[in-house]
Amino acid sequence: MMAEEISYAAMGHGANGIFWLLLIVLFFWLYYVFINRNNNSEHQTPLELIEKKYIEGKISHEEFKKISKQLKQDSQ
Numbered sequence: 763m764m765a766e767e768i769s770y771a772a773m774g775h776g777a778n779g780i781f782w783l784l785l786i787v788l789f790f791w792l793y794y795v796f797i798n799r800n801n802n803s804e805h806q807t808p809l810e811l812i813e814k815k816y817i818e819g820k821i822s823h824e825e826f827k828k829i830s831k832q833l834k835q836d837s838q
Contacts, residue, residue, distance in 0.1 A: 808833050809830060809833050809834075812826060812829050812830055812833070813826075813830075
């Protein structure tokens with residue numbers, strides 16, 4: 763009878779440890795997801811940056827066509 767009580771107690775502590783481990787892993791995973799979501803908006807491709815400058819009026823249409831053509835050639 764005593765051996766059964768000890769084994770159940772050991773299983774309970776193990777499950778408790780697994781629960782906390784999973785909780786910690788979940789916390790770090792959520793942290794990682796939210797950090798990457800915020801950083802992804804800062805990382806743009808060169809073509810996206812040129813499009814943004816063109817839309818804002820910082821470069822002319824001719825410059826935009828020239829640069830975008832060159833970027834598309836470089837990516838091939």
